[in-house]
Amino acid sequence: MTAGALSGVEIWDGERLLGAGGVAWADGVLGEIAVDPGVPACGLSVVPGLVDTHVHLDVAVGEQPADSGWALATGEADKALHVAGGALRFARNGVTTLRDLYATEPQFAAARALASGVVPGPRLLAYGPVSMTAGHGDLFTPRGAAARPPVADGVDACRRLVREWVRAGADGIKIYTSGGILSLGDEVGWRNHTFEETAAIVDEAHALGRRVAAHALSAEGVDVAIRAGADSVEHATGLAAGQIDALAAAGVPVAPTLAVHERILAGDDPLLAAARRQTRAVVAQRDAVFAEAARRGVRFVLGTDANGRLVPYTGAHAELRRMRDVLGWSAERTLVAGTSDAAASLGLGGSVGRIARGYSADLLVVRGRPWEDLDVLDPSRIVAVVAQGRLLHGTLPTP
Ligand SMILES: [Zn+2]
CATH class of the missing domain: 2.30.40.10 (Urease, subunit C, domain 1)
Structure with a gap:
């Protein structure tokens, strides 16, 4: 009903x-x-249901922390069910629209089941990743793994992979304009794709009516994302003070993903020692620059990067409180960033995020x-x- x-x-x-x-x-x-x-x-x-513009639904499976290692080894059909189950857990905690930013077949299948009501639940947007070989999106898969998600090197291959994701049912495309933190053997300062490749991906996605979300942890990565015409910047953690006006003028939404980096720093998992070193470096100036960026009109929106492990599926509320504190916003301004403006940032401003x-x-x-x-x-x-x-x-x- x-x-x-x-x-x-x-x-x-x-x-x-x-x-x-x-x-x-x-x-x-x-x-x-x-x-x-x-x-x-x-x-x-x-109030309108919350809109989380940055989640990962196929990392954790089941309710127990001990279940999570299983995610690497399970098949696509199991994953699709876990993706839908994870989306429902978000919804029970108030999030009624989600965007998965590393989506493959399990997310596409779950998104269709949720959209049609086969599985009653929240709205799920699934973005297919276009990474280069040894890029942030590639290095999540261990080097010896038998099966790897596709990558694209060279302008033609980049355009082709965008087309393949659209054919598979992707709502949009995720790109990487810098290295990352949790990927294996990765460095934040690495360039990901040439500018020509990045611009071709954005052009191809736009030609097929799809938005592009750009992972960017470095200042250079933020600059490339803006210049290439990406529709959102994810993280922007290494934003430089000198970039604030360009980012505000572009009006590009930014998901600051505050909690995930704080959780990495707070933990003592020896497997995350390299991640902690890189996180410490990128967050050193973060809070002061973000506060100034908020004052000068940068458009921050809710994006938790929740994957059920570092940030739980209940994490939207905590992320909003961190946004209020770090950005210096009122509760009401912050709630706008978690409802109407988050929906608008996904291109859903005419139908979602408002009562x-x-x-x-x-x-x-x-x-x-x-x-x-x-x-x-x-x-x-x-x-x-x-x-x-x-x-x-x-x-x-x-x-
Ligand atoms: Zn993410």
């Missing part, structure tokens, strides 16, 4: 408080929003006023989650 109604709650529409009232939906789409100043506040409010007539019925009912206090988004205070018109978690309050 994709119809329902909610009344006697305060409504925050993705940008501002409308007041107390009710919302109703049919076929998964919101109807007229009724605001009535006479309605007594019952302590509950409804307004004609928008998807993706709703988060909580006890309290999250636009004043982000702690209200803690999973323990979630009363109900509706995704694409279906109640996925909790109970809708009755008037």
Whole structure:
């Protein structure tokens, strides 16, 4: 059933408080929003479901940490089920739109099942990766592995891989304009693809109506992403103060992925010793530069990089609190970055991320006023989650 109604709650529409009232939906789409100043506040409010623009759903499988090593060895069919299950875990914690930024067949299959309602759940966008040999996207797979995800070297191969992902069902393309931290034997300072290759990937994706998300940890990588016309910058951790105005002027959304780097630094896993060394270097200037970037209008949006291991599928709430603190934003400004503007950054601004007539019925009912206090988004205070018109978690309050 994709119809329902909610009344006697305060409504925050993705940008501002409308007041107390009710919302109703049919076929998964919101109807007229009724605001009535006479309605007594019952302590509950409804806000748009959160939008996490950067997740990885095929790394952890099952509920237990011990299950996670299994992810490397399991088959595609199992992975598709774990991807859908992981998406549902996000949804139970208030995230009703997700973008997987290393998607292959299991994500494409899960995204189709979620979109069609075969599996009732959140909306999943799946972006196929285009990495060079020895690039960040390639080095996640150990060098001796028998099966590797495809890579592309040279302009023609780059265009071809974009076309293959689109044929397979990708909603967009993930690229890399610098090395990374968790990939094996990688260095953040390495160039990934030549500028011509990167520009060709972006051009080809755009020609086929697909957006491009660019992983960039170095200042040079951020510069290449902007110049090549990428539609979002992921991490931007090594952003230099001198780049802030160009980034703000381009209006390109940036997912700062604050928590994942803090989790890497806080851990003591000997396998992550190299990752800690590189993380320490890239985050050294991060908070001061990001705070200045937020002041000068850089468009930061929610992106947790959650993979169920370093950052749990419950991590959106903690990431928003870190964004508020590091960026110096109010709770309300931060919530915009986790709802309406995050949806707009994915190209869904006309249908997702707002409580307004004609928008998807993706709703988060909580006890309290999250636009004043982000702690209200803690999973323990979630009363109900509706995704694409279906109640996925909790109970809708009755008037
Ligand atoms: Zn990521």
